[in-house]
Amino acid sequence: MELFDKLVYYLSYPLVQYALVVGVLIALCSSLLGVTLVLKRLSFIGDGLSHVAFGAMAFAVVLNFSNQMLLILPVTVLVAILLLCTGKNTKIKGDAAIAMLSVGALALGYLVLNIFPEMVKSGNVAGDVCSTLFGSASLLTLSSKDVWLCIGLSVFVIGVFVFFYHKLFAITFDEDFAAATGVKVQAYNILLATVIAVVIVLAMKLVGSLLISALIIFPTMSAMRVFKSFKNVIVCSACISVVCALTGMLVSILFSTPVGATVVAADMVAFGIFALIGALKG
């Protein structure tokens, strides 16, 4: 009962409510994108793009941009489009390309921050790097503007998903066939890449790049253990993701554990359960 009282007490704070709303929405969006990404063998794009975003941020800091987003967002969108649209026809395969970009951007960003430490306002380079990996603004410092931005974005992502659902299925399952029947594969890939990049840049600030990757991969993999049609996998992965995000956040509030890591732990437990169900079903 004591725990329950504590929970009610915390939930009465607007900041906690904001955190829950934003966390759930980000979990929902990334699980929707996750199904397509995992099936296109691009599971690590979340990781890669958030490191690219970090690299871009480092340059924005050093070049003294007043609004860092003006550099971060275009760079990340561009890289996402490059990764998604070149597809199978490149000399460097998708996973290798992502790994190279990811590590390269992280290293380059860290390098310029260390070469020009006087430009880093917090004066703590290592701390800045750590916060991109694990989320900077702890979820509890969100303003109502952040929350509305996040709601708007989620509505957009879900809208794109519902409206283009059948096309996304077709280009995920078989890009060549879709193109042959006149689906504008390239246009949809650019749309998808833009959505992914925007979600990742925003989510990275809130929850960190480690959590983003987990949110993209785990719910999809869990759903795929049990469900066998595309639609069911998507619906199930969205549900898993939302439930795990909520559970993780509540646990982290009650026991003051780190939010991101707790949510990932919840996703891992869910994966274990679904793998077991899948095995039992045969």
Add this chain to the structure above:
Amino acid sequence: MAQLTCENVILGYEKTAVTGCINLSLNKGDYLCIIGDNGSGKSTLMKGILGLRKPMEGKITFGDDLKQNEIGYMPQQTIVQKDFPASVEEIVISGCLSRSGLRPFFTKQDKMLADEMLAKMEILDLKKRSYRELSGGQQQRVLLARALCATQKMLLLDEPVAGLDPETTEEFYELVKRLNREEQVTILMVSHDLHAVSKYASHVLNLVKDPVFFVTKEEYLKLNQKGEEVSDGTV
């Protein structure tokens, strides 16, 4: 007028040509077998005809009311498809996308067409099943049903019987033959199988270089016989 004409077509990647110079012309109801070693550019030619790759040289033209996006395509199976979570129904109806434009859902007609094609492929009972749990032969029928949802004028089949056992292979060939004979669907099929050529094809395109040639089946069988006689003579 011919449905499909290739004039001096050369296909390749970046600056390297993969195929020799291809000339061919097909009419409605023809059945073309494309033969050639691995890497001779059979799949590349399919992509050229579908408009997924521009020819480096030459011209591919369509006639007889056929537009480029009215070709049904059955790709060579990729590893990605094999463990994809999708029901048979979802895959087959995705063939209808060419007609749906920006509309976000499928119409009743689309659904009826998908059912009709499933029935034609004799897999209506598999409709709700998961694609990745089907046998190789059943998977090929699903992909053929999808191609038929996209068009009923011309089908491109890229090694459709690879990995099938002899009995399933024969069933699949019969299915394609029925489409070809009864509904005048033009067939372009990649196959290594000389038996299939002599039994089903009306034309043969040989992509092995020096020279690439396009002939009717009768001419091809004659050429083949001669080749055998010559090699017999030298032994």
